Every structure is written in structure tokens, then in C-alpha cells.
Amino acid sequence: MFDTSVLRTTADRAIVLYEGLEDAHVAASVGHAELLARLAGPCPEEGADPEQVIEQLLAGCEGGLVGSGGPRFFGWVIGGSLPAAIAADWLVSTWEQNGAIYQCSPAAAVVEEVAGEWLKEILGLPMECSVAMVTGCQMAHFTALAAARQKLLTDRGIDVGRVGLAGAPPIRVLTGAHRHESLIRAVRFLGMGSDAVAEVALDSDGRLDLAALEQALATGGARPTIVCLMAGDLNTGAADPFTEACRLAHDHGAWVHVDGAFGLWMNASPTRRDVLAGCELADSWATDGHKWLQLPFDHGFAFVRDREAHRAAMSMTASYLLAPEGTGRDPMDWNPEWSRRPRGVVAYAALRSLGKAGVARIVDDCCRLADRLVSEIGALPGAEVLSPARMNQGLVRFLAPAGDHDTRTDSVIEAVRAEGTAWFGGTTWNGMRAMRISVCNHRTSDHDVDRTVAAVARVMYRMRHLP
């Protein structure tokens, strides 16, 4: 029997690190040169003992890891990982199943199929949708927009999978300036080119302006069009007016895609889902599992109402793949990858562990705590709220006596990170530098908000009174 002891010792070490996130310094404390000095060198000629490999890896990375899975990381929208999800992730690695086709792992295929059904239900999406389980929202955009491209061009007599885009009418993509850049990258990946993106004005509330959308749709003639809506602006949490925007887009024969990387999870909360009213009228949706569902990284989901378009865009076959009639769902028909880990197993475990009530609780807690953080930091002397918390997002900035608020804001963000209690990111919003506050971790509590506000106050006091 070969030696598996490294699996046990590593699990123990990982658990200690996971628990230690409660009180660890949140920012990385070691820089690039030091990390390279520890980790680089010639590729080893000979192998090493696995225990030693892990010891060296842990030692080499010490101080270079950011506490982004911990309760006081408020930078980008990064969730934590649930114990059940981490455990299932370990299982997926040790099972070593290929999640490409049913025949390769009947159990994994069925678990993914069930998880897909549960996700549609919890996210309030039409149950007829097809599902793809991909690496993140970036690839969910890619998958959903591939289905959109397929459908829009099939309707014009073009089989894009066979003849490609040459000779096809150029597709245009209408979206607001609040879109996430991953959407543009998906457009580029799909050969539509970033020039295909036409920006639609936003209203004073940061949502897509309906009159501007109507005008843009009306001026497009017969050009195939995708309208991309936001369920959660990454700075302000604003959600687009879905009901009216979907109606306008559909009246003009356009496909509607929703970026719901984090915001789509508002539908899991019975008391907050009204902000997404009409979102279910769209044609495709992209979201993340590694944000509000609290899965480890590597989890995104695409949902497509037109199953045939989705399947036509993704499916493939080969002589050695043909399954007997009546076997289960082949994930490869819906995903862009061939061989893949059956990552839906992890989503299944998280949904089982939390239930609908547990997901709703996390969403509600994060929104409530974001509201506390934004208003309490914004109320500190020398600070102001730029955008009050909506969903789990808000913006504050810091005011300099001499008037250079941008520099002051960046300095406070830097100093708070160096202090180590909490971690915030910066952004530019309406031409102003701002501290972006995102709360997306199941471990964040009122106590973490208290500690964080006290830490920011301490840092600001020091900046005012010490040279």
C-alpha cells in the first residue's frame, strides 16, 4: 500500500489555517521578491517526499496569502468557503471522476443534474432553463453568449458552428458603463469583437436608462442584438429595470443576458428579491458559486432559456463517446470544457448544507452588515458616504483638509490594509476615488463590523495626528 499520510497531515494543517482566518492579519505581508526567493529555483531533477513538499509549500507561501476567505475581507466580492463545500471539493479531487460525460461518472453526472435544478429554484429562474457548471462568471458569460450568438444567427439562416462568423451580420451588444469587463472579454472570445459593444446611458440611479435603451434598439435595424443587464453594479449594487428592459429588448427581437455574478443571489432572500423583479424574463443568466454560495473558487453557472441554442453552441460528439440510449445527462453538451472536475458536486453539498433558509440568511446578513459598514465608516470624522449600501455593496471616501480627497482616500485604504484588521479595495466612481465595501462572507459578524470600524477610525486618527 502506498503512503497516504500526507493527505491526513495536510487536512489537519488546512483546518488550522481555515480556523485561523478569524484573527489572522488580512493583508499579505511578504512581497514578490521574497516569495520568489523562497519558491523559485531550477525545476527539480528528482522528486521529494510528499510531506516535505507540502511543508515547503506552506513555508514558502507564509505571509504571501491574503485572508480573502476570512470574515473581514471586504475587497472584491469574494465569498468564503463552507466546511461542507471544502469537504466536497476534497472528495471531488480524491474521487478523480471525469465530469465530461455520464458514462465516465454516472453518480457525478446525476449530482450535477440535481444541483442544477436546485440552483434554478433558489435563484428564481425558469425551470425550463438548461444549466452549465463552469469555472466562474467569466466562463458563464462565454457559455451564455455563445448560445445567444447561436440563436440570433440561426434565426438568420446561419449555422455559426459550421460556417463561422464570416458572412454573418455583425452582432451588437448593448450594455451600460456599469458592466463588468468579463462581459467584454466574453464578447471578444466569441469573435464578435469589443467594437460590437455599444454603451447605453445610465439613469441618475446608475441603472440602464430605458429611453436610451429604446432609442438604441430602434436605431439598430435588423442587426442581431444582445442586451446585457446588470443584477448588481459592482460598485453600487444597483440592478437594472429588468421588466421594462426585457420587454423593450424582446419587442426588437433582441436576446437579453443578465450578469448576476453576485446580485442574482438576492433572489434567494424572500425579503430582498423584489430588487430583481422581472429578472426571470431574460434569456440567459450568469452567476458565481464562489461568491454568495460560499464555494471555494472554480464555480460559475450559466442558465439558458433556449436549451436547443445552448446545446447547439456547446455539444459535440466523437465515435468513442456515443452513449447507449437512455443514459443520463452529459455535462459536455452544455459546458465549454471536455475533461473537467464535476464541480457541481460542491454546489450540491453547499446547497444541502445550507438549505434555502441558510442561503437566504447569508444574503440577508451580508446586506445588513454592508449597510452597517458603509454608514458607520461614512460617519467617521473626515469620511463620507458616496453610495449607500445596496445589496452588499457601498462606497465611501475620505476627505483631505487641503482638498485632494482622491489621494487621501487611497492613503486611507493603504493604511487600513497595512494595519491588518480588514482589507478594502479602491475604485473610481463618478470621477472620484472611493473605498469599495463588499460583504460576501458567511463568517462575517456584527463583531467583525465593530472591529473593522474601530480599526478604520484608529487609522484615520493616526493619519490626522501623527506626522
Ligand SMILES: Cc1ncc(COP(=O)(O)O)c(C=O)c1O
Ligand atoms: C459583476 C461581476 N461580473 C462578472 C464577474 C467575473 O466573475 P469571475 O471572476 O467569477 O469570472 C465578477 C467578478 O467579480 C463580477 O463582480
